[in-house]
């Protein structure tokens with residue numbers, strides 16, 4: 001039996017998917033049993049390779065309503081019409097494969113509930129970390145583990161920018177402009193550089209890792225715009241690099257919170273497995289009991305990587321339909337129904353790095369030490385370089401592990417010191 005796919009979107013990813021089906025040789029033996037029967041595009045005016053023009057339509061609704069279609073593959077991106085098309089496909093009893101992290105991170109609860117009711121699959125390997133098979137691993141291969149922590153470089157654009165800054169000493173603005181010219185960053189880079197894309201992916205990964213739904217708005221998020229070449233220089237000197245990390249871990253809070261999830265630029269020691277992930281590559285480190293540590297890395301975006309994940313999902317659905325046509329494979333669903341209780345950022349306990357500009361006068365270091373001490377913030381390292389300019393001294397401190405609340409209170413006290421000029425950067429340390 002042949003299974004019919006309705007492909008919504010023929011951009012970079014859609015074309016990548018079509019190309020895999022055109023050339024099944026040496027790939028999974030189920031590929032010839034899958035037919036891309038209809039393709040929905042925004043405009044028919046564009047020249048298309050990889051697909052016969054008689055199956056292409058601008059009428060996306062017609063595809064999700066077509067009784068002949070078994071699996072709808074959504075690779076158009078954005079919230080609408082993607083979300084409505086996914087829900088309509090499910091309502092029509094179709095299985096869905098999507099690469100849409102934005103829709104899943106915001107509307108996953110509604111989509112999974114509808115899928116459960118209709119007994120259909122919603123697959124989303126491509127929605128987080130592109131070609132890295134981490135969703136499948138969390139849903140199936142690591143099923144025997146109690147996951148305690150998931151940490152990842154889940155955004156390629158920011159990793160590219162931070163890697164260039166690290167290796168070339170370049171500044172953020174110049175590196176972003178170059179990344180935009182090379183096509184690694186969007187004209188509007190907000191989603192990537194301000195951490196929204198990473199937060200979407202962390203919401204998806206954390207809910208699979210920890211078994212509870214995650215509300216996107218509960219994820220603490222900071223981007224990388226404030227990182228300067230000076231911070232990269234200090235990081236190197238101290239034996240660290242700076243990466244935009246997504247961090248999710250189980251906690252046992254004073255309140256009933258059970259998870260900590262945050263996305264922010266992080267100083268990480270050079271010997272950490274994520275420190276040597278450079279360029280647009282993504283990586284996810286998972287800690288579980290009993291497995292210990294496992295690290296996945298690979299291409300997080302791009303036609304080939306994302307299409308690889310989408311096609312794997314289609315194959316999984318077809319294999320499940322062939323072997324158990326009237327039942328849902330439990331390993332392919334999303335059983336979680338409760339929401340995680342995410343701890344407020346103030347509860348986080350971590351080390352901090354701060355770069356401060358002060359007037360170059362006697363007693364400044366003493367004032368800083370007193371302010372930190374007053375709020376129980378113990379220091380691990382303090383570095384003072386030369387006078388920077390206009391009589392200002394640059395002082396860098398690294399704290400021991402302290403509560404975010406205490407640290408922020410100390411910073412508020414320091415901001416009141418007459419000798420302080422500014423605090424250009426505060427970073428958390430892994």
Ligand code: HSE
Pocket residue numbers: 130154155156157158192197300301
């Ligand atoms: N903009 C994303 C990134 C693409 O840089 O990782 C994949 O989601």
